[in-house]
């Protein structure tokens with residue numbers, strides 16, 4: 001792709017690599033509303049990404065396809081002229097500035113003009129007072145499920161769903177999100193790994209993805225999507241439909257959890273996701289339920305730790321969170337029903353808290369099942385308290401949206417409250 005021509009398009013993006021940076025220039029509506037009526041956001045993210053672990057078939061390259069640029073050659077230069085910088089540390093924007101980026105490094109920031117040679121290796125962007133800011137990270141994302149209705153996911157042709165996910169990945173980047181942590185739920189043969197690979201290779205445009213692969217759930221757990229006619233499970237028998245799809249991996253006993261965790265790592269998972277407690281969208285299990293035993297969770301923790309990575313768990317209640325922490329997990333997803341002693345425990349142990357601003361508003365997940373709706377209301381009621389405790393104990397929190405099944409809400413990823 002010709003970089004010069006790509007920058008002349010409405011939403012120019014120069015995606016910079018597997019170990020590099022992503023520059024994205026686009027309007028982000030929320031900041032536009034908050035900061036200035038004429039404000040346009042430019043996103044700049046430098047060098048946050050590691051190459052993924054265990055990428056399968058990495059020695060085989062994309063078969064001669066034209067690709068988008070995924071890395072800047074060492075000497076390539078980008079000059080942003082006349083930007084106001086949002087640095088994430090201050091609410092105020094900088095004075096009009098110029099920013100010189102060489103390769104993957106911000107080399108110079110100055111309110112005075114920066115002069116560069118004009119040649120094919122230098123790209124100058126006249127930003128006209130737009131905002132330059134770090135790329136956004138969504139720490140709880142589902143690349144295949146965010147924008148596609150649940151019924152479509154369950155019934156549509158797999159190749160169609162993969163194309164939808166690829167388009168959605170591009171839209172995600174264009175919203176300013178340069179990195180997503182995919183917390184499971186790929187469909188049909190774990191294609192999130194394929195999507196990540198295609199983006200990393202420059203075959204497709206999208207954010208860098210940290211994939212979990214299939215989430216691991218106990219029988220009856222939040223990730224057990226089997227139909228009742230698929231039960232009972234026959235040891236050694238064929239996989240259930242949802243397991244074949246790669247949505248969930250059902251595992252009971254430490255040995256099975258270890259096996260399923262290692263299968264995800266083999267596919268390229270950058271972290272392992274376990275369901276450690278009840279959930280909203282699974283009406284058959286109480287949200288108060290604690291899932292897995294400490295020994296089962298520890299089996300996944302050991303497998304992940306030996307691989308050089310970590311386990312994160314879906315958990316809402318103090319008991320589920322405490323058991324997971326005792327088993328050695330490094331991160332809690334959700335946790336809205338937490339109590340104060342458990343929040344203090346997270347702080348004391350340095351556990352990350354991946355918290356979502358779930359509220360009962362226009363962004364709430366539409367739930368037809370009254371049992372799920374009731375559970376959602378419980379979660380919404382805990383949101384305010386959870387954020388207060390996170391602040392009070394200075395817990396390490398990560399922003400994530402966990403948007404599901406709704407293209408309209410997904411388009412508001414930067415401002416939606418769930």
Ligand SMILES: [Zn+2]
Pocket residue numbers: 140142183402
């Ligand atoms: Zn999720």
